[in-house]
Amino acid sequence: MRKLAKTCEAIAATTKKLQKTTIVAEYLKSCTTDEAAVSAVFLSGKAFPAWEEATLQVGGALLWRLVQEISGQTETALTAAYRKHGDLGAVAGHVLQERPGQSLSVVELSKIFREIATARRTEAKSALVRDVLTRVSPLEAKYIVKIMTGDLRIGLKESLVEEAIAKAYGNPPADVQRASMLVGDVGETLRLAVGGKLAEAKMRMFHPLGFMLASPIESAEEGLSYFAEPAVEDKYDGIRAQAHVSGGQVRFFSRTRDEITESFPELPDTLAGLPVDAILDGEIVAWEYPPDPKQTREVVDEPFSEEAEAKAEGLGQARPFSVLQQRLGRKKVSERMLREFPVAFVAFDVLYAAGEVLIDRPLRERARVLDELVKGPKHRGHTGSQGNIGRQGELGFEEVERSFTGGIVRAPVFRAVSAEELEALFSAAQARGNEGLMIKDLASSYSPGKRGKSWLKMKRELATLDVVVTAVEFGHGKRVGVLSDYTFAVWDANKDRLLNIGKAYSGLTDVEIAEMTKWFLEHTIEDQGFRRTVEPKVVLEVAFNNMMESDRHESGYALRFPRIVRLRPDKSAEEADTIERARGIFSSQTPGSKLDRKDL
Ligand code: AMP
8 A cells, every 4th residue: 555655645746647647657666456446445545446326424423533533643733634634535634643563554444445345333443443543654655545535636537547557467447438438447448458358348237337428518509510410408407317227127327326225216117128238318307297108219310390399398398396306315215206207317418228238339220129128018118006096086097097107208309400499499498398408420339428519508597516515504594404505615726626616595495404404423534513514515606796806715706796507416525526617617608799698
């Protein structure tokens, strides 16, 4: 671990990507394969490979307590060190002491991480973490704490680790990247690279892949400027989900690659009826089913037409995100929930089907495969457990038919060749209650985990930012006992540092505030009485009327009338917006721009 910590110091000391990958490659080559494999995961800032669901469940508050206990520092001294270094790992490196005989290998550390993840009780977790931190030198502790908090802050992303693997073992970088994407584990990818077996990497069912992401656009003209053949879909306001269907088993994964099947018990049965094993990409949405659901299938080549529009209407329609929210965060979903807030899986892409990986095929072809897979009456789901609704006396047979709970819907695909057509589709999407449009390049492959210009999003509220909460305060009036005022930040250009940009008094429900209060209390890094610096993990979507240049916050901007649109538990802090996006919004505010027209 000592060698890895020193390598991290060297990586942090340079801003040049090429140098960083060279340092990592040299380090990997100096290790045994076992050491290199776990190090690759650690160097990506993770305790476990991406696909795994294991998490350490060790909060910042617990780490803080342990660092304080082992170092024997006072709270004031530790707080001062935190203010100076701005990161608990660096604090640990500073205040812990060198002792003779300290040593821990990376392989041992990875074993202990697994024990920590499986330990149920906080005392058991504490004991394991204490043991680790006393067995290592301050420099090692610095990076162990950083891995435990999920961020090394040395400017090294997983993609750079992949490049380093390619360099270390003489493989083409694209092969390493592809294998890593398929197996969802840089460590295992490294093993394949060492053995010259990258080509053997296989798509694995129930190992979620990264999600392809979209870039925001500010106008219809911009939406048509990046590629020749756009496919246009509604932008549904729900939760992104990847469905893995194999041998009659169905599991759903969220963008953070957590399994979310339990929250939507009505969906698996419908998807289990797919004719072949498949991985689908889509959005889980609260859904208003039509009295007699008809067609699900929509052909991608269909030109923009009223007919396509009419078909889209026959599918039923999405209900607002607030309806879906009633279903979230529950361990057990009651019959009443299933009945009152039914959901649908709106499928818009297919990554794998019938033994074939499809991500390299153009969207045009993937769309056809999806059309074939999701057609006919399957989307009608099953009435199954609904049989007893009638007995409860509220609903008759007709309503039973109408209120079936689960379904898969193929997202209708439209075409637009002019900005006017796109605007018309945008209005139609909004009239259906959807957020806006997604504009996708029919010639593009599926790039897991990448945000590029092959998928574009055109949203109702142009000026929303995804931000990370950095500090919280107790509210006033009826919010006096709860943490309801949030200071939030965007990333700097290198995604190394969070820059505060605003503060909002909650736009969340009382239940959400209560849940957030509990979370923030458990994940406080520094308690300043009325204010708490918290672990930067919670992502919010905030809307605002406009943006001003201001020295009130370190970002150099302030927001006018900021309001929290919603929590984004589906996004990790790394996925929040950067200062560049904020700058883009700011500069598009000039008179006559699209943002002005939208009443900002
Ligand atoms: P945002 O969450 O604002 O970054 O917008 C991107 C998200 O829109 C995706 O991650 C999906 O969850 C969601 N989305 C809704 N409808 C679609 C669609 N038709 N195609 C792709 N993504 C969609």
